[in-house]
Amino acid sequence: MKFRRSERIIDMTHYLLEHPHQLVSLTVFAERFGSAKSSISEDLAIIKETFEKRGIGTLQTVPGAAGGVKFYARVDKESAKAFISELCRQIENPGRLLPGGYLYIMDLLGNPATMNKIGKLLASAYADKKIDAVMTVAAKGIPIAHAIAAHLNVPVVVVRRDSKVTEGPTVSINYVSGSTKRIQAMVLSKRSLKEGSKVLLVDDFMKGGGTINGMISLLSEFNASVAGIAVLVEAAYPDCLIDDYISLVKLQDVNEKNAAITVVEGNYFTKNIEFLEGTSE
Amino acid sequence: MKFRRSERIIDMTHYLLEHPHQLVSLTVFAERFGSAKSSISEDLAIIKETFEKRGIGTLQTVPGAAGGVKFYARVDKESAKAFISELCRQIENPGRLLPGGYLYIMDLLGNPATMNKIGKLLASAYADKKIDAVMTVAAKGIPIAHAIAAHLNVPVVVVRRDSKVTEGPTVSINYVSGSTKRIQAMVLSKRSLKEGSKVLLVDDFMKGGGTINGMISLLSEFNASVAGIAVLVEAAYPDCLIDDYISLVKLQDVNEKNAAITVVEGNYFTKNIEFLEGTSE
Numbered sequence: 001m002k003f004r005r006s007e008r009i010i011d012m013t014h015y016l017l018e019h020p021h022q023l024v025s026l027t028v029f030a031e032r033f034g035s036a037k038s039s040i041s042e043d044l045a046i047i048k049e050t051f052e053k054r055g056i057g058t059l060q061t062v063p064g065a066a067g068g069v070k071f072y073a074r075v076d077k078e079s080a081k082a083f084i085s086e087l088c089r090q091i092e093n094p095g096r097l098l099p100g101g102y103l104y105i106m107d108l109l110g111n112p113a114t115m116n117k118i119g120k121l122l123a124s125a126y127a128d129k130k131i132d133a134v135m136t137v138a139a140k141g142i143p144i145a146h147a148i149a150a151h152l153n154v155p156v157v158v159v160r161r162d163s164k165v166t167e168g169p170t171v172s173i174n175y176v177s178g179s180t181k182r183i184q185a186m187v188l189s190k191r192s193l194k195e196g197s198k199v200l201l202v203d204d205f206m207k208g209g210g211t212i213n214g215m216i217s218l219l220s221e222f223n224a225s226v227a228g229i230a231v232l233v234e235a236a237y238p239d240c241l242i243d244d245y246i247s248l249v250k251l252q253d254v255n256e257k258n259a260a261i262t263v264v265e266g267n268y269f270t271k272n273i274e275f276l277e278g279t280s281e
Numbered sequence: 282m283k284f285r286r287s288e289r290i291i292d293m294t295h296y297l298l299e300h301p302h303q304l305v306s307l308t309v310f311a312e313r314f315g316s317a318k319s320s321i322s323e324d325l326a327i328i329k330e331t332f333e334k335r336g337i338g339t340l341q342t343v344p345g346a347a348g349g350v351k352f353y354a355r356v357d358k359e360s361a362k363a364f365i366s367e368l369c370r371q372i373e374n375p376g377r378l379l380p381g382g383y384l385y386i387m388d389l390l391g392n393p394a395t396m397n398k399i400g401k402l403l404a405s406a407y408a409d410k411k412i413d414a415v416m417t418v419a420a421k422g423i424p425i426a427h428a429i430a431a432h433l434n435v436p437v438v439v440v441r442r443d444s445k446v447t448e449g450p451t452v453s454i455n456y457v458s459g460s461t462k463r464i465q466a467m468v469l470s471k472r473s474l475k476e477g478s479k480v481l482l483v484d485d486f487m488k489g490g491g492t493i494n495g496m497i498s499l500l501s502e503f504n505a506s507v508a509g510i511a512v513l514v515e516a517a518y519p520d521c522l523i524d525d526y527i528s529l530v531k532l533q534d535v536n537e538k539n540a541a542i543t544v545v546e547g548n549y550f551t552k553n554i555e556f557l558e559g560t561s562e
Contacts (some may be wrong), residue, residue: 006290010331011346013294018397050291066312106448106473110438128335139419139439140447147426157391158420166421167387168379192387247513 003033009043016059016071022151025068030099044069050277055079057124069180073151074124075233077275083195084247084265088249091233092125094259101254103261105233109204119147122202122230125246125273126152131227132197132256133157135219137186137211145268148202155229157199159215163187173217178208178241186214188222206231209241234266284314288325297328297340297352302408302434304560306349325350335555336360339403340557354432355405355561358556365546369530372514375540382535384542390485397462399529400428403483406431406527406554412508413478414438414498416485418467418492421485425513429483438480440496444468454498459489459522469503479508489510490522513546527552 003011012029029040048059055076059069087108096103108114113267122144135157136145144181148154163170174183193199201215213228219226229245236252247266254261286293293310310321329340336357340350368389379386389395403425416438417426423439430437430544444451448470474480482496493510500507512528517533528547535542 006327007331007334009287009291010294011327011335011337011461012290014335014337015300017295017298019395046287047291050288051295053288054292055297056292056295057439060496090562098447102447104449104470104472106439106470107436110430110473112434112437113299113429115427138440139423142420142423143427143437146396146427149391150397151316153393154431155388155391156393156424158387160420166379166382166383166385168385172336189385191385192391202385 004009005037006041007040008033009047012040012043013047016069017056017134019072019153020123021070021166023062023068027143028068034086039086042104043130052255055276056270058180058276072124072127073120074127074274074276075121076277076280080121080268080275083121084248084268087114087118088265091249091251091263092261094261097254097256097259101123101256103233103251103254105204106140109140115143115147116150118144118232118271119149119151121248121268122246123148123151125157125230125268125271126200126228127248127274129227130198130199131200133193134200134202135159135193135215136202137161137215141202145202147232148200154200157192158178159188159218160187161185161187167192171218171221173214173221175214175217176210178210178213178239179237180208184210184214186201188216193224195223197222197224200228200230205235206240206242206245206247207235207237208239209267209270213241222257233263240252284316286324287486288388289314289316293321293324294328296554297350298337300434301352301354301404301432302336304343304349304351309349331473336557339557351536353405353408354401355408355552355555355557356402358550358557360418361402361556362546364402365549367528368395368399368548369501369544372532372544373542374532375542377538378535378540378542382537384532384535387421388486390421396424396428397431398433399513400430401423402431402549403527404432406511406549406552407481407509408555410481410508411479412481415481415483416440416474416496417483418442418496422483425485426483429481429511433481435481437470438473440467440469440499442466442468452499454495455500456495456498457491459491459494459520460518461489465491465495466501469499474503474505476504478505481509481511482506482507483511483527485513486516487514487521487523487526487528488518489520490518493509493526494522512547514536514544 057073135151169190170187172187234247252262338354367471418440450471453468515528520526534541
């Protein structure tokens with residue numbers, strides 16, 4: 001069966017979007033469509049150009065017999081700026097204020113389109129890093145971890161507060177919460193993380209940095225190392241235990257009395273992230 | 282700026298895949314590309330044909346001034362069969378056996394590509410239903426719930442075993458576990474679900490049906506109703522409290538002594554799901 005160019009590029013677009021960070025041999029596409037590799041190369045050039053122009057991502061071509069093409073999600077700076085400022089605006093809604101100065105953000109964490117965009121932004125910041133897994137703490141970090149991992153095409157590893165019978169043998173550590181200074185426990189299933197893994201740590205919220213620090217302690221029990229730290233919201237806190245991280249938004253101030261929340265851009269744009277030039281939606 | 286057809290269909294393919302179950306006016310695309318609506322209609326016809334042929338999904342065209350096009354994820358039966366039988370084979374691995382006859386499946390739940398396929402299969406079973414939200418219980422159900430919700434473009438609502446300070450006021454119920462007959466509690470944040478919502482209940486594993494039954498009790502506290510019940514794995518159990526559900530795989534037998542796990546296809550293919558005709562990857 002022969003395929004027209006338009007059919008090929010629709011199918012290849014879908015295929016590449018579903019297989020990010022994965023080297024796809026040109027032979028795979030050539031056989032898929034019964035086309036010459038030269039036609040496939042032309043198709044890929046059009047896809048690459050459009051992906052970059054429209055803020056979708058980029059294609060990297062690896063030459064040679066073992067070569068092929070790899071799709072990476074990337075964003076253009078303008079869309080990223082617009083999305084983050086919209087996030088700030090949403091989080092500043094005083095209706096989110098809970099007793100104790102906590103913020104309700106379950107609606108954002110439960111919105112798949114928002115999570116997809118957050119995942120794309122954070123994944124594109126680590127596109128060039130070697131990452132074997134994304135780790136988070138149950139339950140609020142899970143949607144963000146999955147959103148990032150989907151774009152990086154790596155597994156998600158979930159740390160819990162207590163061990164479950166469905167997780168098998170676990171490794172447990174104690175850590176000190178960064179802001180409340182209380183001792184807490186964290187467990188990870190032994191079979192969920194390979195020795196020596198390079199791990200991207202992810203959480204929805206970071207204040208004192210205790211939870212992230214706990215995950216770092218767990219990593220050392222698995223002889224694994226930190227490949228990066230990404231959080232959705234960081235709260236202004238003078239003695240945060242963690243220095244090197246990426247945040248999308250920063251909670252500057254919560255004034256319970258006046259029901260006022262001040263949220264600003266996180267440190268995302270200070271991190272030398274490679275952006276696309278294109279203008280997109 | 283004018284766009285070539287190939288650029289338009291790449292961008293539209295991406296846009297539609299990212300906005301499932303959402304009516305997109307042809308004007309949106311016409312303005313996006315500075316093209317005539319007639320050209321956009323032709324592009325969409327090519328995309329629809331290719332999506333159906335390649336097992337990606339379908340486009341529904343809504344005529345009239347308020348009309349447009351809607352993308353639905355759908356699968357072809359052959360790929361669905363192949364995927365489910367591969368899932369069965371993976372779950373049958375005796376290495377998954379844990380003390381008490383439990384199975385370790387965190388690796389599957391942590392694999393974004395697997396979750397995406399599971400989400401697509403389950404979402405396409407409910408593509409024609411009116412669904413306002415997907416509900417699950419933390420933590421293991423979260424990746425599946427998000428994977429389904431991403432394809433249906435609806436929010437995810439997460440039930441917990443205990444209330445958290447970051448969730449605000451909660452509604453709590455007690456329920457009886459279907460298989461162990463123990464009384465357990467479940468809580469849901471009051472602001473996480475709108476009154477009157479039609480909810481798809483999702484879990485990774487169902488045996489006695491107690492957890493699903495607990496979620497049904499919670500729904501009634503929100504004057505919400507069940508739009509469907511979907512589980513990844515159902516375990517053979519004579520007195521399951523739940524009758525009307527869709528499962529991808531069925532755990533027929535676990536023999537701890539011989540370390541043998543028997544897994545068969547769930548009831549997915551008995552549910553009159555509309556499949557695509559196409560042959561895909």
